[in-house]
Amino acid sequence: MTPATDLPQTQPKLAENIAHFARALRRAGLPIGPGRVIDAIRAVEAAGFTRREDFFWTLYAVFVTRPEQREVFAQLFRLFWRDPRELQELVAATIPALRQAEPSPPGAAEARAADALLGGNWPEDNADPDRPEIRLDASDSASTAERIRTLDFDQMTNAELAEARRMIARLTLPVPPLATRRRAPAAIGRVDPARTLRQALRRGGELQRPARTKPKDRWPDLVVLCDISGSMTRTSRMILHFVHAVAQARGQGWARVHAFTFGTRLTNITRHMRARDVDAALAAAGAEAQDWEGGTRIGNCLHDFNRDWSRRVMGQGAVVLLVTDGLDRGDPARLAAEAERLHLSARRVIWLNPLLSFDGFAPKARGIRALLPHVDSFLAGHSVASLDALGAALARSGDMGEKPLHISKLRRA
Numbered sequence: 001m002t003p004a005t006d007l008p009q010t011q012p013k014l015a016e017n018i019a020h021f022a023r024a025l026r027r028a029g030l031p032i033g034p035g036r037v038i039d040a041i042r043a044v045e046a047a048g049f050t051r052r053e054d055f056f057w058t059l060y061a062v063f064v065t066r067p068e069q070r071e072v073f074a075q076l077f078r079l080f081w082r083d084p085r086e087l088q089e090l091v092a093a094t095i096p097a098l099r100q101a102e103p104s105p106p107g108a109a110e111a112r113a114a115d116a117l118l119g120g121n122w123p124e125d126n127a128d129p130d131r132p133e134i135r136l137d138a139s140d141s142a143s144t145a146e147r148i149r150t151l152d153f154d155q156m157t158n159a160e161l162a163e164a165r166r167m168i169a170r171l172t173l174p175v176p177p178l179a180t181r182r183r184a185p186a187a188i189g190r191v192d193p194a195r196t197l198r199q200a201l202r203r204g205g206e207l208q209r210p211a212r213t214k215p216k217d218r219w220p221d222l223v224v225l226c227d228i229s230g231s232m233t234r235t236s237r238m239i240l241h242f243v244h245a246v247a248q249a250r251g252q253g254w255a256r257v258h259a260f261t262f263g264t265r266l267t268n269i270t271r272h273m274r275a276r277d278v279d280a281a282l283a284a285a286g287a288e289a290q291d292w293e294g295g296t297r298i299g300n301c302l303h304d305f306n307r308d309w310s311r312r313v314m315g316q317g318a319v320v321l322l323v324t325d326g327l328d329r330g331d332p333a334r335l336a337a338e339a340e341r342l343h344l345s346a347r348r349v350i351w352l353n354p355l356l357s358f359d360g361f362a363p364k365a366r367g368i369r370a371l372l373p374h375v376d377s378f379l380a381g382h383s384v385a386s387l388d389a390l391g392a393a394l395a396r397s398g399d400m401g402e403k404p405l406h407i408s409k410l411r412r413a
Contacts, residue, residue, distance in 0.1 A: 014041075014044070015041045018037065018040050018041050018044065018059070019037050019041075019230070020080075021059070021076070021077075021080050021081070022036065022037045022040065022063065023233075023293075024076055024080060025063055025072075025073065025076055026234065028072050028076060028158075029069075029072065029157045029158040029159075030063060030064075030069050030072065030073070030157075031065075031154065031155040031156055031157060032063060032154070033152070033154030033155065033234075034154070034230075034231045036062060036063065039062050040058075040059055040062040040063065043058050043059075043061065043062050044058055044059070052081070055081070056077055056081075059073075059077070060073060060077075145163075145167075148160050148163050148164055148167070148384065149167065149383065149384045149385045149388075150383050150384075150385045151164075151383060152354070152357060152382050152383055153234050153235050153238045153354070153382060153383065154234050154235065154354070154382075156234075161234075161238075164238065164384050165238070165241050165278075167384045168238065168241045168242050168245055168384060168387065169241070169245050169278065170245075171242060171245055171246075171384075171387060171388055172245070172246070172249050172391065173222070173246045173249070173254070173390060173391050173394070174253055174391050174394075175219070175220060175222075175253040175254060175319070175391075175394050176253070176394075177217035177218060177219055177253060178217065178218050178219070178220055178317045178347075179215040179216075179217060180215060180216050180217070180218050181215075182215070182216040183213035183214060183215055183216055184213060184214060184215075184216040185211065185212070185213055186212050186213055186214035187212065188212060188214070189212040189213050189214035190212060190213055190214070191210045191211070191212055192210075192211045192212060192213045195211035195213075196210045196211045199211060218255075218317065219253050219254060219255040220253075220254065220255060220315070220317040220318055220319055220347060221254065221255050221256045221257075221258065221313065221314070221315045221317075221318040221319070222246065222254045222256070222257045222258070222318070222319050222321065223258045223260070223313055223314060223318055223319070223320045223321070223346070224239075224243050224257070224258065224259045224260065224320075224321045224323065225260050225262060225301075225302075225305065225320065225321070225322050225323065225324075226239055226240060226243070226259065226260070226261050226262070226323040226324075227261075227262060227263065227296060227298070227323055227324035227325065228261045228262070228263050228289060228291065228292050228293070229263040229264075229291075229293065229294060229295060229296040229327075230293040230294060230295075231296070231325055231327055232323075232324065232325055232354070233292070233293050235323075235354045235381070235382065236261075236323065237282070239323050239352070239381065239387075240259070240261075240282055240285065241278060241282070242387050243257065243259050243273060243321075244273050244278045244281050244282070245278075247259070247273040247274065248276065255315070256313075256315075257270070257273065258270045258309075258313040259272075259273045259285075260305065260309070261285065261289045261291075262291075262297075262298070262301035262302075262305075263289075263291035263292065263293075263294045263295060263296055263297075263301075264291045264294050264295050264296070264297050264300075264301075265290075265291055265297075265300075265301065265304070266301045266304040266305055266308075266309075267285075267288055267289040267290075267291075268309065269284075269285040269288060269289065270313075272284040272285040272288065273285070295329055296324070296327055296328055296329055296367075297328065297329060297330045298324060298326070298328040298330065298335055298367060298371075299328060299330040299331060299332075299334040299335035299337075299338050299370075300330055300334075302335070302338035302339060302341075302342055303334070303338045305342070306338055306341050306342060306345070310341075310342070310345050314345045314346060316347075317347045318345075318346050318347060319346065319347060319348045319349075319350065319394070320342060320346040320348070320349045320350065321350050321352065322342075322349060322350065322351045322352065322371075322375070323352045323381060324351075324352075324353065324371075325353055325354060325355050326353060326355070326365055326367040326368035326371055327365055327367055327368075328365075328366070328367030328370075330367075332366040332367060332369070332370040333370075335367055335370040335371065336370040336371070336373070336374070339370065339371050339374040339375075340373075340374045342374070343374040343375070343376075348376045348377070348394075349374065349375045349376050349377075350375070350376065350377040350379065350390070350393065350394075351371065351375040351377065351378050351379070352379050352380070352381030352386075352390075353368070353378065353379075353380065353381070354380060354381060354382040355368075356378065356379065356380040356382075357380040357382040357383070357386075377393055379393060
């Protein structure tokens with residue numbers, strides 16, 4: 001299963017190449033998160049290697065957790081870790097082979113490996129009508145559905161992600177209306193003396209029933225700021241599926257839903273979220289946002305939002321949904337200042353951080369420590385269940401998230 005040829009001892013940007021390899025494995029269905037990538041880099045540094053076989057088994061020990069993943073890993077390793085000069089020739093040679101209709105279809109491992117390397121861009125004439133479509137059917141198993149609901153997005157296989165997306169499409173995010181100072185006529189409420197007198201004058205001074213008013217309700221705006229950097233790739237895509245579902249919902253109370261992505265720059269994708277088809281919406285958003293899977297400069301992006309968009313989209317009473325792991329490369333002082341400015345402009349700031357799902361989470365990163373004092377709620381947002389619980393958090397005034405006591409300690413740390 002492992003090649004026997006020696007691996008060159010000089011590998012430029014080895015850590016970056018391991019990260020790209022992990023991304024290809026994730027596309028092929030292996031549940032690999034950022035923590036596993038860091039473990040792989042450290043394992044290679046600690047173990048060292050002089051042969052390709054040693055390198056294979058080091059990565060195998062970190063990335064492979066199930067028997068069915070072995071062949072996929074072996075195929076991707078063979079395709080990915082070869083002479084870089086041959087890589088383009090390899091992909092070019094793979095595409096024509098995929099177009100052949102007569103030969104028997106490749107095995108599942110080979111197909112997933114090729115799909116991962118090609119990024120899912122299969123030619124249309126490549127489709128085989130006789131090939132069965134693989135879907136995860138959880139309709140007959142409540143336990144399977146519940147497991148997917150609570151499973152971390154970064155730990156899901158492709159089939160589980162597909163089922164999770166179907167669950168997310170059915171989610172809603174209801175919000176209670178805001179009471180304003182303006183008042184509207186009502187059968188029950190505060191007496192309106194002026195209106196009562198006007199009605200009496202129309203009846204020749206006869207006073208029958210006092211007119212009453214109640215506060216006029218107004219629906220808030222939802223503003224979503226979603227981190228699309230490399231460490232947030234899978235989570236951010238699932239969150240954007242959720243944002244699309246909320247934007248398409250009718251009668252859930254939001255006046256408008258505004259969506260922005262950020263990594264190294266801020267991109268407004270609000271108009272794309274209005275498309276009815278979620279795949280078309282996310283494809284258009286992905287084409288406009290050019291910093292997918294890149295670095296993270298949260299402070300700079302929040303500055304751009306506060307300067308260019310805050311007054312345009314942050315109506316009175318707006319709720320901000322900030323989706324990021326807080327791993328920022330910029331100046332923490334600037335991040336804290338921009339987060340404070342954002343907090344002052346919003347009725348509420350809810351921070352979704354997938355790192356919060358880990359029991360041993362602590363605010364050690366400078367970006368996390370800079371953001372924490374300027375949020376009202378701190379939630380994980382790492383699973384379907386956590387997104388479903390977001391509506392309950394909105395309904396509770398002054399809610400501090402899933403772990404209120406823990407959050408107070410984090411702020412003092």
